[in-house]
Amino acid sequence: MAFPSYLVPNLWTLTLLTLLAASVQSNFIVFDDDPLQPVTQDETVSVGGTVTLTCRVAASDNSSLQWSNTAQQTLYFGEKRALRDNRIQLYRSTGTELSITIGNVQLSDEGEYTCSIFTMPVRTARATVTVLGVPGKPQISGYEDTVQEGGKVTLTCTSSGSKPPAKLRWYRNQEELTGRPDVVETNPDEATYTVISELTLTVGRSDDNTLIGCAVDHPSLSSGEKWTEQPIRVLFTPDVTIQPQNDLPREGEKFIIQCIGNGNPKPTSYVWQRKDGELPLLAKVDGSFLLFEMLNKSDNGVYLCQADNGIGKMQGEYTLLVQDLTDDSNNLFPTSFYLPSSSPTSDSPSPSLSPDSFPTLMSTTSGSSASGSLPASSPPTIFSFSVPYPSDLTFIPSFSSSSLSTSSLSPSPPPVKVLSTSLSNSLFPDLSMSPEPHPPSSDSSPSSSSSSFSPPPASVTPPSVAPPSSDSLTPSSVTIRLNGVYSFTGK
Template identity: 80%
Template sequence: MLLATSVRSNYVFDEDPFQPVTQDETVAVGGVVTLTCSVKENDNSSLQWSNTAQQTLYFGEKRALRDNRIQLVKSTATELIITIADVQLSDDGEYTCSIFTMPVRTARATVTVLGVPGKPVITGFEDAVQEGGKVTLTCTSSGSKPPAKLHWYRDEEELPGRPDVVESNPDEPTYTVTSELTLTVTRNDNNALIACAVDHPSIANGDKKTEQPLSVLFSPSVSIQPESDLPREGEKFYLQCVGNGNPEPTTFVWQRKEGGLPPLAKEDGAFLRFESLNKSDNGVYECQADNGIGVGDVSHTLLVQEAGVNAADPTAMSTSSGVDHAVIGGVVAVIVFIMLCLLIVLGRYLIRHKGTYLTHEAKGSDDAPDADTAIINAEGGHSGVDDKKEYFI
């Protein structure tokens, strides 16, 4: 974007109607500047524009200098307007508008030409940086007038850099501006966009900006992804070791904490493959991934399901377990019922035989004339009783 602005001159119409009035102008290199000179009244005298070297550009409608960049826009008795295209730094300076009255009256307009800064160049990205290390980046922009200002960004976040260093360019009135940025990088900075942007009145914000991704080397973080969440006996199965690092890990080592790998388990780089799962494959498996910067490891517990369990129906195991419990409960109920029946029969048997025992104990007491005789007869002292039988169950 080429910028051109104008500022009203200190000259104003006063009591002298023949005094010319001009405006100061600001334009970027390559732009077009318009010079306007006007008077309130004219006595048939011509208006004239002259450049910084006091060379006449236009006298009324007549071009005086052979420069095709300079064109007439308007020429009347009270106004003279010209343009200068493809403005260069050499066009910077004071231009004079004159009217040849008696005496000659003049007014000056200052043309400020802005040097457009070049697109910034970032250096210091030649080599990748290891996590925890420092990197110093340098941003440079040349050709600005006045000196440009530089700003650093990481993605959308502005970063504080060192104060700009300004140097004059030889053989032209422009400047080279340099800024430095020092960062201590982490793995989160990998592929982050580091940008340097130029701030200058000759361009719109963001027009001159350079971005470059930052490369950070870091050891891998590792995870294990199983082929299925419900591995079953007899099926083929694999565990995949996924490593996220810079560079990507290329070496993988598998092991089982309980001992060596099962006979039917085969290492295949990032994969551990099982040809036919078995309950003996249960255990904690560990994967180590190496990318040359460091080693990352992670473990995974493998639990093989029985072949009869339907992996598609997560309620199958609980349903089977419920059926088993129902069968066991029925058997227990039958056993308890049988035991109760036996206890009832046994109780009735004991009660009947105990009555018989009591009857034999009291025999002989019914015909006794007194208590002593009854006791003697009951204890077997009666002469008519040869023996006494007792029954115990």
């Protein structure tokens, strides 16, 4: 039968496709059309591990399955052990399956294992066992001693026993570094490899106490399973800072500053200097400390400290600015009162009294007056105190306008003795005032006196001063003998 000429190329194409499909099918171990054909699979195991070899058939005709090793020695025939090797054990045996295990696998166990079924004809299948050589823990060499800042260090990492060859990776504090390409050497005694890698680093002070790590990357290991670290010590000059004992140095107080040098090694020598001058006489140097026994404004300045650790010298500075002591002059209340002794003219100090003892004294206004009398036996009392006045007030003694005015009052007038006062009743309502202008003497007797003020003697002439402005303080202190009280005129 002859085919038309236009069909001939198509027939050739169909034939080639059929042959190609048959060729590809022959490379697979699965034969769907033969239920008695054994089926196996390849296995990979690490040295020292256990591998399981399984052989199956789709159907059983009561024929036995058998496993043989790479030397074609029978390991198991059905349920019967044929080779006396305790590492090989029966795992499962049925009419359609034969599975065995090989424990403590060695590199010599690598190769092809054969499963056979004794039918007519005998059918076989092969399984390849690949044994991985487990690499040893990496070792780092090349580091012998400390390295000075700016120097170089070369480290070598070595790992042996891997199969296939392992890959080495470098790390610095968990950050991966790039070393030189690995060098692979074959071990003469067994089919394993030794891998060598080098890393060269230029170190700085930040690398001091840094951990340089080398890790092995291999199929037989989990990530990071085998890892070695090498700490690096770097020598460097100190960083110098000066720290004060407190942040507010006050005049008259003790003060300490410390020179702190962070270097490797630690500084062993400290030199203190004062910029543009000598150290104060009361300043004492004690190693890294500079002590001021009592601060003074003359101690102000810039102080320098130089620290030396044998690798180098570095200098730090501190600016000292001495502060004034706390100023209490803004307190409007008297700080002390002076009471007389047995003598009526005595000005000896007495225990201080609280401002609360004289509440009406602070509220006295211009033109205020009171009258009264003390017993004749009670000598007049002299109170002497200083009252800092606010900037918007001016206090002056209440004198006669003909003898003294606010425009001629000196900042600090002398004490003026007044024979009587008009404030006694308002300040001490429960006391009676004596009309005597002076304490009684041996040749005088008590007599009454008016409550009006007497002007100072003509011989007492306060020095003239310029009229104070509205925000000036005039006077800063007043001392007046008024039978135990004071009279102020607020302005």
